[in-house]
Amino acid sequence: MIGRNLSYYPGCSCSKYGTGRYYGSSSIAVLKALGVDIKEIEDWNCCGSNLYRVIDEKRAYLLGVRNIAKALEMNLPEILVLCPACFLSLNRTLTEVSTNKELKNELKEKYNVIGSPLFSKLRIRHIIDFLVNDIGEEAVKNRVEKKLEGLKIAAYYGCQITRPYGYFDDPEFPTSLERIISWIGGQPVESSLKTKCCGGMLMLTNEKEVLNVIEKILKSYAKVGAEFIVTACPLCHLNLEIAKTRLSEKAGLDKDIPIIYFTQLIGFSFNIPIEELGISKAVAERLDRKIALTVAARGEVNG
Amino acid sequence: MLLINQNELLAEGNHVIRTAIEKCIQCGTCSASCPLSQYMDYTPRQIVTLVREGLIHEALKTKTIWLCSTCYLCAVRCPAKINIGEFMTVLKRFTLKNGYSDNLLYPKLMRTYVEYVDKYGRISEPRLMIKFSLKINPFKLLKMLPLSMKLLRDGVLSFSLERVQNLHEVKA
Numbered sequence: 001m002i003g004r005n006l007s008y009y010p011g012c013s014c015s016k017y018g019t020g021r022y023y024g025s026s027s028i029a030v031l032k033a034l035g036v037d038i039k040e041i042e043d044w045n046c047c048g049s050n051l052y053r054v055i056d057e058k059r060a061y062l063l064g065v066r067n068i069a070k071a072l073e074m075n076l077p078e079i080l081v082l083c084p085a086c087f088l089s090l091n092r093t094l095t096e097v098s099t100n101k102e103l104k105n106e107l108k109e110k111y112n113v114i115g116s117p118l119f120s121k122l123r124i125r126h127i128i129d130f131l132v133n134d135i136g137e138e139a140v141k142n143r144v145e146k147k148l149e150g151l152k153i154a155a156y157y158g159c160q161i162t163r164p165y166g167y168f169d170d171p172e173f174p175t176s177l178e179r180i181i182s183w184i185g186g187q188p189v190e191s192s193l194k195t196k197c198c199g200g201m202l203m204l205t206n207e208k209e210v211l212n213v214i215e216k217i218l219k220s221y222a223k224v225g226a227e228f229i230v231t232a233c234p235l236c237h238l239n240l241e242i243a244k245t246r247l248s249e250k251a252g253l254d255k256d257i258p259i260i261y262f263t264q265l266i267g268f269s270f271n272i273p274i275e276e277l278g279i280s281k282a283v284a285e286r287l288d289r290k291i292a293l294t295v296a297a298r299g300e301v302n303g
Numbered sequence: 304m305l306l307i308n309q310n311e312l313l314a315e316g317n318h319v320i321r322t323a324i325e326k327c328i329q330c331g332t333c334s335a336s337c338p339l340s341q342y343m344d345y346t347p348r349q350i351v352t353l354v355r356e357g358l359i360h361e362a363l364k365t366k367t368i369w370l371c372s373t374c375y376l377c378a379v380r381c382p383a384k385i386n387i388g389e390f391m392t393v394l395k396r397f398t399l400k401n402g403y404s405d406n407l408l409y410p411k412l413m414r415t416y417v418e419y420v421d422k423y424g425r426i427s428e429p430r431l432m433i434k435f436s437l438k439i440n441p442f443k444l445l446k447m448l449p450l451s452m453k454l455l456r457d458g459v460l461s462f463s464l465e466r467v468q469n470l471h472e473v474k475a
Contacts, residue, residue, distance in 0.1 A: 012425045012426045012427070012428070013428060015425075015465065016463075016465060017427060017461040017462075017463040017464060017465065018427070018428065018459075019428050019429070019454060019459045019460070020459075021459055022459065043467055043468045043469055044467075045420075045424040045425060045467045045473045046419075046420045046424060046425045046426055048420065049416075050373050050392070051412075051413045051416045051417070052413075052416070052417055052420060053392065053396075054392060054395045054396050054399065054413055055396070055399065055413055055414065055417050056417075057396065063420070063473065066472060066473060159372075159374035159375060159376065160373075160374070160375070163374065163375035163376065163378065163379055164375035164378040164379055164386060164388065164389075166379065171375075171379040172376070172379060172380075195376075196338055196374075196376075197338050197339075197372050197374030197376070199338075199339070199372055200372045200373075200374075201372070201409075201412060202339075202370065202372050202409070204408075204412055204432065204435060204436075205369075205408035205409045205412055206339075206342070206370060206408075209339060209342040209370070213338050213339065238428070241450060241453060241454075242450050245449040245450050245453060246449075278457070278458065278459070280456070280457060
């Protein structure tokens, strides 16, 4: 895997000043530890998400195409993406430009690379897909320095990583993150609501309804005994945090449960400094304490 | 009242609208799958019926289309392979074009978002939230205090925004 190159599209949330900046920094650190070199696309722009296209579909595609063209200019056939909204949006743009001849011809005049052989080979890769299907079990396991033994970790995928296209996993019941959790020594626990939508941007417009939805989600995680929740989407992450502050009075959910990005957890097991990963001291202590307890309990059994 | 007919909608929505009109078997799988359907005035299945019956005006006035968060659970479950999430997106776009929804919150949020992208080429979530809250109800900002404190403690609250250098490329 050493020497593998991809271009990297951080998107607004996972970039330097975004709320998901540590999803970004931890992903970069983890990939570096695995020998993967990613190069940020220069002067990238917002992907337009699912919002821009409601106002102006054509311009939304143009936003996506500029990013794709900039990636192709780097002569790298794969773009690595973290944010599911960016992932969906770039994939949709790629599909549309590949199938809509009129649009493609128009864009070829603007960006030469759109007509190049590299364009037809281009793939947009989500980091989960890349870790599970390209890096693989052995390489991840070999890099683990601190096994997350005894930790009951539940993944929350949210919606748009696997939907509507389901590129690399089941659209409704994906298992990639559970596999990664077990590779780093954790014990995956699963909620049946792990791909239930968090409400996304509706948190700002229909807060009451969205909080009700997330309450159900958090309760389902408490029910299966999750001790840590890992996320793979900056918006899901933010919404779960908002819900935790608002639903603290409700019964049946764990209002203290730490919610971190799955890449932060991988980085922790790789012994990457927590400052680089953006894991707070409190969460790191909790992780360490739990691991120490499991190890001690096993010692007693064996002794 | 603007009179909208099915043909205008069909022209807007590529083949998604046509597929929905021709292929929907009214099984209700979309409504049952939707995490937000219980808060909608019409279920997604009923929206398809309205459009099929030519009651476009009624469909565009519903709360439903603005409660769709495009999570696409309906789309992957639909036995007739209709992308209902996309169907809703086309209805949203059509509604805005025809001036139906100027006082609704979600279109305001989208416009704020688009303004940011057009002006800077990128967005800042905290700035977007604040600008949107100021537009609709400044008291909303107070409710965001606990979260802001939490984000501040985690070191992820920042109002800086790196703008795109070659903004003319984004605008062109």
